Amino acid sequence: MRVERSVIYKFCKREVNLNCTDLYFYDEFVISQMHEGSLCNREAADEIVFAISQFYTENQPFHYISNRIHDYSISPIDLKWFLELLPTMRSYHVVFYDSPSKSHLELESLFAPIPIVAHKQLLHALDALLLQDQALAKYRS
Numbered sequence: 001m002r003v004e005r006s007v008i009y010k011f012c013k014r015e016v017n018l019n020c021t022d023l024y025f026y027d028e029f030v031i032s033q034m035h036e037g038s039l040c041n042r043e044a045a046d047e048i049v050f051a052i053s054q055f056y057t058e059n060q061p062f063h064y065i066s067n068r069i070h071d072y073s074i075s076p077i078d079l080k081w082f083l084e085l086l087p088t089m090r091s092y093h094v095v096f097y098d099s100p101s102k103s104h105l106e107l108e109s110l111f112a113p114i115p116i117v118a119h120k121q122l123l124h125a126l127d128a129l130l131l132q133d134q135a136l137a138k139y140r141s
Contacts, residue, residue: 001122002069003031008126016051020044020072025055029063029129031122036070045082052086065093065125074104076111083113093117093125 003009003024014025020038024031030052034040056062064086083092092114094105109116119125 001067003033003067003122006122008122014055016055018044018047018051021048023048023051028061029065030055031065031067033067034070034072036072038070038072040072040074040078040082042078042081045078045085049082049085056088059088061088061090063091063093063129064089065095065122065129067095067122067125069097074108076108079108080111080113089114091115091117091129093119093128095119095122095125 003012003022008026008031009024011026012024013027016023016025019035020040021032021034021044024033032048038044052062083089092112094108094116096105096118097120105116105118117125117128119128
């Protein structure tokens, strides 16, 4: 499910459209929706980290959701590097919609410095955050 077609979209505080992804910012979490066929390398990661640092203050904790509605390329080593650039990230959630994405996710999790939580639907990822942090209750519809 695309973020902009979900019930949560109306609560979006800021939308940032980058070369490789669209970012949807909320008070406690950000959702990334990579573009079809994009390459998530260190240059792309720098853009994402910069956008995140512009929205969340230096010490503000947040959750990250990667809504993988499209196929794109990411190096597991670059993912590790990317995650290390975001020390206030409380959790990393990945929404995958097909089996190849799940096998890629298993490989990525070997390199990730924090646990990766997998979900089959965007709303499942949001539910996991709601259960984890009651401050997110305002997003329930």
